[in-house]
Amino acid sequence: MKTLAYMVSVAALLVSSPSASMAQNGLLKFDRNVIDAGTMTEDDAPRTYTFTGRNVSRRTLHITQVKTTCGCTSSTVSSKELKPGAAFKVSVTFTPRRYPGTINTGAFLYLREAAGTPAAKLALTGKVLPGADVWARYPHKMGALRLKQSKVSISEVKPGTQPSARILCGNSGNKALRINSLLLPHYARLSTEPEVLQPGDEADLVITILADKIPSTMPATFSFPVVLEGLDARPSDRTIQVSVSRELLKK
Structure with missing residues (x-):
């Protein structure tokens, strides 16, 4: 099964320089910038971790945004206006479902007084083990076939081209x-x-449009169903909807 390897590069950015994350220009300081979330499974409920920070400057600061680095993570902040010396909390919630592998995610905190550059970098590390349903990341079930999505869009279909869309399954x-x-x-x-998809294997389901064979009477945007064969399911339960947007020849 594939893992979220792309998150590793984000983690490197988050944790590569802890000292730099402690404060920017002497504005903020956190009790810790990296929290080890330990080991969990995809079946576990979302978990929330709290970072405690303080305004160590001599002026009032304003938090404009706390931006998380992954769809698996959300965040809240206890206060957006920070008086000099005021403490505040940033809560980061991690949802393990559909995110097996190494936890390397977190949040960037931005201040009005330091526009454009993160004032703090907060990170979660740990590990997520596969859940009981190893196919949970494939929400669409068509018999034994599991798919990431059941709808695709193919745009910019031009004469002489054969564009395609891929669905991981x-x-x-x-x-x-x-x-x-x-x-x-x-x-x-x-x-x-x-x-041929062997048991337990992943594959790409590829839908290709032959632009030159589309009837000239078809509108610029249209859709059609693809009913999959070779599956033990009703036709309505093994149908993919395809939408197409094409460029019409100018007269």
Whole structure:
């Protein structure tokens, strides 16, 4: 199964310079800038961690934004106006569901008095183990096939092109899957990469539009269903909706 490796680069930015994170220009100071969240599973409820900071300057400061680095994380701040010497708390909530792997996320705090540059960098570290349902990150279930999404959009379809859209999917069953569609319009193609999905494997479901075969009478924007075959599910439960936006030839 794939993990969120892209979060590692964010973590490096967050924790590479703890001393620099302690304060910017002597404005803020935190009791700690990195919290170890320990080990949890995808099935665990969201957990909230609190960073306590203080205005160590001689002027009133104003928090304009606390920006988290991942959709798995949200944040709140106890006060946005900080008098000199005032303490405040930044609460960072981490939701492990659909985020297995290393926890490397956090929040950037911005001040009106230091516009454009984070005044503090707060980080969470730890580990998330896969939950009981290893396919939970694939919310759309079509028989044994699990998909990240059941709708796709293909835009900027131009004459002479064959643009495509990809849907990450996986075989959650115990038998190999061969996916096709018998009712595709003549200007569309469907394939999987690889062609055969072995049990437990992931793949790309690829929908390709043959721009030159789209009838000239079709509008600039239109949609059509793709009913997948080779799955043990009702047609309505194994249908992908495809929307297309194309460039019409100028007369």
